[in-house]
Structures are given as C-alpha cells and as structure tokens.
Amino acid sequence: MKVIVVKNQLEGGKIGFNLLKEAMENGAKTLGLATGSTPVEFYNQIINSDLDFTGMTSVNLDEYVGLDGSNDQSYRYFMNKHLFEEKPFKENFLPNGKAADLDAEVKHYDQIIAEHPIDWQILGIGQNGHIGFNEPGTPTDITTHVVDLEESTIKANARFFTSEADVPRQAISMGLASIMKSKNIVLMAYGKEKAEAVKGMIEGEVTLDLPASILQTRDNVTVIADEAAASLL
Template structure:
C-alpha cells in the first residue's frame, strides 16, 4: 500500500486526477471504477479540464460506478447517475454505451446485481477503482459488518451514512434507506485501487482502515490485503496516522 499525504483538498484532487490520467494514457481501453460523493468532485473537475486541454481522452474507456440509491430513478436530481453526468460524463468524450450503472428502479434486485457482475466479468474486470471512505469506514455502500465475500448486493444504509448524505437531499427524511452496491469482493478484484480521504471527519475511519486490524467492522480495512492500493489523504484526514 502506498500512502501520499498532501497539504489540502485541492492538491488531493490534482494528484488523484494525475494518477487517473496516467492510467488512461497507459491503457486507452481502461475500465474505470468510479465513486460519487463529495470527495471525488475536485478530481472530476481536474479530469474535465485535462480533457478540454487535450491531455486525456476517454473515448475508448469503460466505466462502472460503485453504487446507486434504491429505489431511485436515474433522472432523479440526487441519483448517482445524474451526479456522474453532471460532474464528468457530459463534459468528456466518454461513449454512452460504455457507461455502466446499477439501476435504482430494478424490480428484481437479485437479477440486477447478477447483471452487473456479469457485465464486470465480460469486460475483464476493473483496471483502476476509485474509492472514497465513509465516516464509519465504509467503501462503496458496504456498511460495517458487511461480509468480505459479498459481490454486488442490496444494502440497508446506516443512520450515520444517511445523515452524512442528507446534505445532498435537503433533509434526512428524503434520503433513501437502501442502496445497491458493488460488494467488497467485487472491489477487491480490481487491479489497482485509488482511495481518497479528505477532511477531519474521515480521520478516525482512515486510521482504523490503515492501522487497525482487518475486520468487517471497518470495511475499508480489507484494502490492506490488496496488492496495489494508493491512498491519497489531505493533512486533515491523515492526522491520526502518525
């Protein structure tokens, strides 16, 4: 595991984007696993700027997003699919048919999760998976206690996760109580993983994930077992790592 501690969020975003750009240049047909939430927004802005300046192309790339709220329509103002279109997809040359997302309106959840796993397998898996970390140590929407062997599945969100995401919805009551997410097994099959952590609220979770035991109580701790992980944390998030 490689740890990079940077001064602030701006540098975290720049550095994360540079890693993605380098991987895209190395492998134009890259399969990217993408995350949502506040942390990667700066990275996406950097990627858009790099594309506009001719530094990177996504025309041959394929993307899979980690998760989606359930039940929620893809055009809902706060769906993760809409988030990704606003932050990245609509501003770069990524082909629509190469974008893969879990359907938050699927009537048959098990079938939908199996479909997603089959699509991941069909492209040969993820080359570079971008992750954030939740305040309770979750990755994707794999909450504490999630078995490490699970593939894509439906989860019940914890109160802590719902409160952390309420700012995007306006009120806690409007936050969906469930989500569909790539499982920890799915994430760990990625060839490379890039974990981003920003802000003091992530400090305890990051320390537990990197320094504590590997335990399902801290889902991100499983990353200690992956052979190629880069962690980029700003000073606020890294303050408990000393």
C-alpha cells in the same frame, strides 16, 4: 498501502489524475468510479484535461434504490453532471436503482463487472469506514448486493437531500470482492470527519467492522488524504 498527504482536495485531485493518466498510458480501459463530494476535484481535473476517454468504460460503485437518473440525488445524475456530460466515455455503467426486480439487477450488474474487469478504481470512504455502500459487517467475499443503509450513513448523506427523511434507506452496491479485484485502487479522504476511519483503515486490524481495512491485504492501493483526514496517523 502507499499514503500521500496533500494540502487540500485540489492537490489530491491533481495527484489522482496523474495516477490515472499513468494507468491509461499503461493500457487501463475500464475505470471503477465513485460518487460523493470526495472525487469532485479529481473529476474536474479529468474534465479540464485533453485526455480522450471515448475509448474508456466506467463502472460505478453504487446507486440508491428508488432513484432514477432524472432525480438530482441519484448517483447517475451526479455522474452525468460532474463527469460524463463534459467528458464522453465509450460507455458508463451504474446500477439501476429503479429496477423492478432488484435481485435480477444485482445479477445483471455482476455480469457487467465480469465483462468489464476494472483496471483502476477510485474510492471515497464513509465515516464508518464503508467503501461503496459496503457497510460494517459486510462479508469480504460479497459481490453486488442490496444494502440496508446504516443510520450513520443516512445521517452523513442527508446533507445532499432536503431532509433526512428523503434519504433512501437502501442502495445497490458493488461488493468488496469486486472492488478488491481491481488492478489498482486509489482511495481519497478529506476532512477531520474521516480521520478515525482513515486511521482504522491504515493502522487498525483488518476487520469487517471497518470495511476499508480489507485494503491492507493487497498491493497497489494508494491513499490520498488531506492533513485533517491524516491527522490521527
């Protein structure tokens, strides 16, 4: 794993953008995208660039069960607002959180990923080391699945909702096996709340208890962390 320590999210976003630009110059066509506060500056860098994304496809990591794109807490809404409305792509895929048949949706999303192999994946990290919504204990060979969110994740994500009770209890998430197939992975982490998870991911043992630690087992992973998130390294 290559670790780049930055001053702040703005610097991290610029470095992430340059890595993406290089990947696109080398032929990357499908991007794996993430939500959360972490990639917002990175998305701003994309929006403010003159790079053309109309030939690009995006496949997002996850979506809350029960929320559709018109709900301002859905990840579809987030992606529209923070990226897609400003920077048009050829196509943008996210799991459908309102699917009547979740099992069918899971299979459908795996099909989408199979048809659009991810060249370049951006990741954030949860305080408990989750990536996407692959919570601690998730098997590494899993593909898209429905997740019961951990209490700590519900609490951490409650800041985006009116109250904790409004946070959905389930999500559909791309699995670790699919994330690991991406040719390049760039994980960003900012803030002291992420320091323990970042330390475990980079220096700890590879364990299901900290899903991001699986990234140690492959090449082409770059971690961009601010000084607070990197403070325990």
